[in-house]
Amino acid sequence: MEQFIKSKLLKADLKEIDQQLSENGFKNMSSMLLVKQALLTVSNLVDFEVTIREVYKEHRVLSEKYRAFEKNYKFAKYLRNKFIGHIKQELIQKSIEWKPELRYLLKDSDESNTIFAFNLFVLETAINTYVNPDGSHQLFDSETDLIYPPDMKRFLTYLSETVKSAIDYLHDLGQALGKNIEMLDPSEQKLEHWMAAGKTKFEFIKK
Template identity: 70%
Template sequence: MAKADMEQFIKSQLLKADLIEIDRQLSVTGINDMTSMLLLKQAFITVSNLVDFEITIRSIYREHEKLSSEYKSSSKNYEFAKYLRNKYIGHIKQELIQKSIEWKPELRYSLKRIDEPGMMFIFNLFILETAINTYVNDDGSHKIFESETDLKYPPDLKRFLIYLSSTVRSAISYLSNLANAFGERVEMLDASEQKIEHWIAAGETRFEFIKK
């Protein structure tokens, strides 16, 4: 068993657990307030982490080819989630704010009300909508959806929610299968099988700043 196998097993389970809880809560509440908006943002962050993670574990596809196919079948959706994370969540791009003000003039006329309950949800919704609409090819055609998105328009909102749900659930499925693949390589100990060398190593631990 390689040490990395256990690390990858744990990481895949961490990502999966986040997505399971996000899916559970959003399935109950929908996206209608700041709490659900934060869950939505966390979904994009977690899927983006999956994209970065997948690059590092591709060697396992030699033994589990179906995992590669499963990932590829949803990779476009995952890349879109990463784009939204990079432009709207992990970094709030100034260009995105500028385009949002242009696209949604309502924002100009809501600044005095920005501290009212629920108003920042509207601001977030419009900025998210703008980010979605900037995901285009060089010719201006949309990469994921077939037209511009207006999240206040029920059919467009439904279309986006279907994308979100299918993306999160496909990621959960992939991570479950990935964890199973790594789990086959990991020695699963229980409390009755404690080994003294593990506790000795714990006692010798020296913490250092994580640079990367």
């Protein structure tokens, strides 16, 4: 049941993000937060997938769906680890080197458009650090400049395809997990569940 609920939470987040970005585009801090949340949620899917592989024994197509976009998902997790869930000092240092514009925007750093640019430049730097030991890019075929329209389009296409594929995967995963769960009738509620709830003791959730 826990895995089923988690799959639904992840899918709901991605569906809402996909809808909002599709309707409003990527142009300000509100949309930047949606992009960050999309990458965070996809990276959570990467962690979640490791825990549900037992279901692949009866649903091989699910495994194939995940593998088809695994590179995209791992890239999202990289961005989560370096820029979103954690903001690595090394990334900021590299951003200042890569985007000298940052030095000239410091006085206006509280302005919405400026902080959007800060985020865009650091995101761009994080994308460009996703390289192999020989310096070749792991996902895209060249350096990314998000101010350059074709590069921005390439990134947004990546994001859209990644989010939509994850939604599709989570939909099918939810169906597979749901087959082994008793779906209770709301009109026939059992007192024992409320009695158990009344005995709940909350404890700090450890990592």
